[in-house]
Amino acid sequence: MISFIWLINQLFSLVWWMILASVILSWLFAFNIVNVNNPTVRQIAYGLSRVTEPMLAPIRRIMPNMGGLDISPIILLLGLEFLRQFVVEMMLKYAV
Secondary structure, three states, X not given: OXXXXXXXXXXXXXXXXXXXXXXXXXXXXXXXXXXXXXXXXXXXXXXXXXXXXXXXXXXXXXXXXOOOOOOHHHHHHHHHHHHHHHHHHHHHHXXX
């Protein structure tokens, strides 16, 4: 059971880091630090977007317009941390 809890924890960590990478990459694009025309960078951005957008889009629909400030990744990261703690505690509690 401990190895299953470890796996769940690692999956949550992977998603957390992918969201963070997507946010940092969007900042690098916005400040023109990374060339958007680079095919490798474009593929990485596309892959991260395909993974993170399905989780971020529902939060963005609920959030009010904040004038260009997107805090949906912060809300998603907080929600993922809460969900991770909840799932791991429930699994440890009922792992007899």
